[in-house]
Amino acid sequence: MNVLLVHPGPLMYTKIYLRLEPLGLELIAAAAQALGHNVTLIDLQVESHADYVCLLRERRPDAVGFSCNYLANVPEIVDLAKLTKQLLPHCAVFVGGHSASFIANALLSHAEGAIDCVLKGEGESAVAPLLSAIEDRDHTLRSIPGSVTAAGEGPPVRMIDSLDHYRPARDLLRHRRKYFIGVLDPCASIEFTRGCPWDCSFCSAWTFYGRSYRTRTPDAIVDDLARIREPGVFIVDDVAFIQAKQGLVIGEAIARRGIKKQYYLETRGDVLLRNKEVFRLWKSLGLAYMFVGIEAIDEEGLALYRKRITLSKNFEALEFARSLGITVAINLIADPAWDRRRFEVIRQWCLEIPEIVNISVNTPYPGTETWHTEARRVTTRDYRLYDIQHAVLPTTLPLPEFYGELVKTQQVLNHKHLGWTALKSTARIAAGHLLRGQTNFVKMLWKFNSVYNPQLQLADHARPVSFEMPLPPPPSSTIAPHLLYIHRTQGRVGRVLDDATEEFVETTRMGNTM
């Protein structure tokens, strides 16, 4: 069969800071290819809707699969699904990914028949039976694990047995040089592990994977890495190097194979402190950038988000990262309740530290605990505003002032890092990129004001809304476990943690009703 896989268009971040390859779709493509299907992949972050229509006309796919990791892409995906059915009425349309998994029924209802099936959870294992059913013209599609169709839901989602089965079909992308993060231009992505054993209230990593934590084997990782042509590599793990042993074994294998890359990864402060030797080794291998989710600069905020780390540990971790000479970016979550004074305190604090600071807005996302506790307060259900750059909860400041303060804070931070002094230090890097024909990083340097602008942010709230997100069921005093988990949790067995990590992680086991 001819299968077309589609990553939706760019989001606010992607316009400036980074643009990454659709790794999840590349894995699904590999699973479909293994069954003998002829797969094409289009990434609308770097190609247009007109290109998509051309592909539909040229390839006439039997099935089209959309990746929906982000809520902000929902209206685009629904529109494209409808367009696809208009042009090719017999083509099966399916959708998967993080957000799709948490709002499957809403997607079906917005699409009014244009989406045949939403596949919840990991796509690698479900895509094979789905494509076979489409090939056999079995329109029920309901027997497939994790499927949600107009006729009802299939059996519970299944996690794949091994993360080593498939290597991403990276060669299917037509514009690989378009992917970058900051100065890592061009940059590929790679996955070492999947899932997260922590349970922060604003995050869905742990609900999506049932709080499991699985690792690829070092051999599979190093083989995959050795095939990557890009000099930069983004390690997509939610929390990198939770297990010291895995980090050391992979690192040593990379050193033995003589692989030279520059790496970006994301981790937690406590992991950084616990596994110092791993990060030292990786610094020597080319670890250049690190993102640490600090989220709050007060104990109250950390407790609210259930980060399970103290402020002093986070500061100690930043100190350690600085000592390694790694460029560190941190994230802070701006609460819609912040007033002018609070924004000012944050700006001052950020100016005092050398790290790059990213500010996101506290946003209840379906699939998170916060969605169940906060969703009733949302001021909009327009999917496009759920990108953690817009306020979807009531703000203490009038909305225009909130955006004014938010963008002012982001501008101060941006200026700190991309101002003339900082530019001097990046000039050599920028010139090197230009000589190699890589323009992503250089373009990024000038785009900030055209993307982050309080008037534009505000105007986004006034757009006509075609599709509205449904609210969760009425709240109860405690959150029923089945509202949070989409994958069956396997307790300690599934978490594959080392002893040190266990101390930090609550050991409660919640059931799963699916």
Ligand code: B12
């Ligand atoms: C890289 C990344 C980004 C990149 C985008 C990269 C890109 N081009 O897609 C950037 C930095 C821009 C980004 C931004 C955001 N991200 Co992000 N991001 C990630 C990250 C770290 C890696 C994605 C990845 O490649 N994973 C590895 C691949 C193999 O997995 P995958 O893409 O999920 O694909 C699997 C399944 O989802 C499924 N699947 C995916 N597509 C499809 C399609 C079909 C047809 C099927 C059947 C299945 C299927 O099968 C795949 C294989 O198992 C993930 C965390 C993670 N470790 O996954 C978060 C994650 C996806 N992001 C998340 C969030 C919340 C965001 C933000 C809202 C805020 C934030 N935390 O940064 C913004 C959104 C921006 C916006 N404007 O809306 C959440 C998603 C939550 C949700 N939807 O419920 C995640 C899970 C992080 C988290 N811990 O909460 N992100």
Ligand code: SF4
């Ligand atoms: S540690 Fe990170 S990935 Fe894990 S639950 Fe918390 S925010 Fe999500």
